[in-house]
Amino acid sequence: MKANKNFDMLLVPNMFHGESGEHATYLVRRRWDYFVQNLLGVMPPANFELTEDRDPLAGGRRRRH
Secondary structure, eight states, X not given: OTTOOOOOOXXXXXXXXXXXXXXXXXXXXXXXXXHIIIIIOSOOOTTOOOOEEEOGGGTXXXXXX
């Protein structure tokens, strides 16, 4: 702010650094929305929702849609 630079920040209460836990899909969606809007220059789809499931072919790791 002292250098008069623009910045964006997202604060998520009760969330540690990284993409795990209760709010993980929210953080991934917000990051994707940010890139779509600021790199592609288009508005992300409204009410887009990510879901998580277990991929049996990936050894039980989670896969995001």
